[in-house]
Amino acid sequence: MEKKHIYLFCSAGMSTSLLVSKMRAQAEKYEVPVIIEAFPETLAGEKGPAADVVLLGPQIAYMLPEIQRLLPGKPVEVIDSMLYGKVDG
Secondary structure (H helix, E strand, O other): OOOEEEEEEEOOOHHHHHHHHHHHHHHHHOOOOEEEEEEEHHHHHHHHHHOOEEEEOHHHHHHHHHHHHHOOOOOEEEOOHHHHHHOOO
């Protein structure tokens, strides 16, 4: 099975990198074939087209419409702020 690409975009990167680590650990634990990466929101137009799913950190939720326009046809969602704050992978 081909691995799916899940890309997270945020403004700062520190808490998102922690979340990515936890998400990777869960994916490995349950043998989910995914590649999970984090990028700054400035790279959404460049990196986003290669993603199967795009997740935005809650601090850039206001950018949702813009990123949806940049990536037509891609599922783009904002991560729940409570889950993000708990770094719940």
